Amino acid sequence: MGAAISATAIPAWAQSANAAWANIEKAARGQTVYFNAWAGSDRTNAYLQWVASEVQTAFGVKLEHVKITDTADVVKRVRSEKNAGRQAREGTVDLVWINGENFAAMKADGLLLAPWAEQLPNFAKVDTVGKPTTRNDFSVPTDGQESPWGMAQFTFFADSQRLPAPPQSMKELLALAKRQPGRITYPRLPDFTGTTFVKQALIDTVADPSVLTKPPVPAELERVTAPLWRFLDELHPHLWRSGRQFPQSPAAIRQMVADGELLLGMTFNPNEAANEIAARRLPASVKSWQFARGTIGNTHFVAIPYNARSPEGAQVVANFLLSARAQARKADITVWGDPTVLDLTRLSPKERAEFPVQALPGQVATPAPTLPEPHATWVDPVEKEWVRRYGR
Structure with missing residues (x-):
């Protein structure tokens, strides 16, 4: 009788949701999920190997890490599949690590599975208030078509013995560059x-x-961006x-900071310097900071294409990625x-x-405060103009 009373105390919608998720887990068992994810980090690759082991043991889902260098290539592949008429369960991508302009492009072209992310049981644990970018990707609403996976915020780092008073704004960074010529740079675009x-x-x-929260107006683009180019x-x-020359990657800059050639480095992972100190690639005197008034921050996500062969398995993996256990392991430097x-x-x-x-x-x-990303559609015109002005 106690069990019956407990069951009737659960709202009908919750019972329905629980049953629906149980059906998804049942359908996922035995499926193979092809997870297209950037493979440029040994740490990330090792973490995904651990995830694969966990979801295989707990849910009977086989996770294959399809190692990619550029998510835009995945977008092109799924778009080509749609143009070729490949329907539901006929695609080659089950899950993709994504955000920004790539998500905006897939959403606009109807390349994503119908809203699913906020129905994941573990989504209830996501901080959608303190971290509003978990529902807003480069000023584009996610509308449940991608599931948040991790946080990022533009961060600088420097050896405090060489730079005891780091710049707190772009204006101060300019002043520092003038005082210390040749000792600051940033990666060549289109590096992220x-x-x-x-x-x-x-x-x-x-x-x-x-104006940056909306797509740029072509007739106003030159006027709006003029202060940037100045x-x-x-x-x-x-x-x-x-x-006249820019390093190809933030990793190259990090090494030049370690060698003392440059004063500061930059990253989108606030914990990167701590990671490098722990790995003995940077000295313990390195400090990280963000500009006093804030720096750009965002969330990175996973999404499921409209024609995924294993959409249930992909949802099970996405839900596991949101579990406290998986998130805590990922947060460990x-x-x-x-x-x-x-x-x-x-x-x-x-x-x-x-x-x-x-x-x-x-x-x-x-x-520091997290500043929202400009709308995803600003990236292409800004990058193209940068390359025209400085990339040759």
Whole structure:
């Protein structure tokens, strides 16, 4: 009788949701999920191997990491499949690591599975209030078509023995570059971190930041971005190699910081310097910081294409990626060091205990406000104009 009373105390909608998820888990068992994800990090690759082992044991889902270098290639492949008439369960991609302009393109072209993400049982633990980018990707509403996986915020790092008073704005960074010519640079566009540096400069120099929350108006683009180009024109002569050449990646810059050639590096992972200190690739005197008024932040996600062969298996994997266990492991700097999307206050004491609580050398001591990304459609025109002006 007690069991019957408990069952009737559960709202009908909750019972229905539980039954629906049980059916998804049942259908997922035995499926193979082809997860197309960037493979440029040994830590990330090792983490996905652990995920594959966990979902195979717990849910009978086989996870195959399809290693890619550019998510845009996945977007092109799924678009080609749609143009070729490949229908539901006829695609080659089950799950994709995605955000920004790639998500915007897939959403606009109808390349994604109908809304599913917010029906995942573990989505209830996501911090959608304190981390609003978990529902908003480069100013494009996710509408349940991608599931949040990790957080990112544009962050600088430097050896405090060489740079005891780091710049707190683009204006201060320019002043530092003038005082220390040749010792600052940023990655060549279209590297993601390099583009983010330029977008941060755009936010810091634009007359009305609200225009960046909407797609650019072609007739207004030159006027709106004029302060950005004036800033970069003033900055570049004082950069490494006088701004005539740019490193290809943030990893190259990180190495030059370690060697003492450059004063500061930049990353989209606030824990990267702590990761590098723990791996003994940076000295413990390196500190991380964000601009006082804030830096660009966003969430990275996983999405399921409209024609995934194993959509149930993909949802089971996405739900596991949102579990406290998987998020805590990912947040551990000895594993990956990727900040969680979860609201720790929504977790049980046992779940919260899995997350690291002690600040480590190299971590951001005082997180700054998170500034929203410009709308995804700003990326292409800004990158093209940068390449036209400086990329040759």
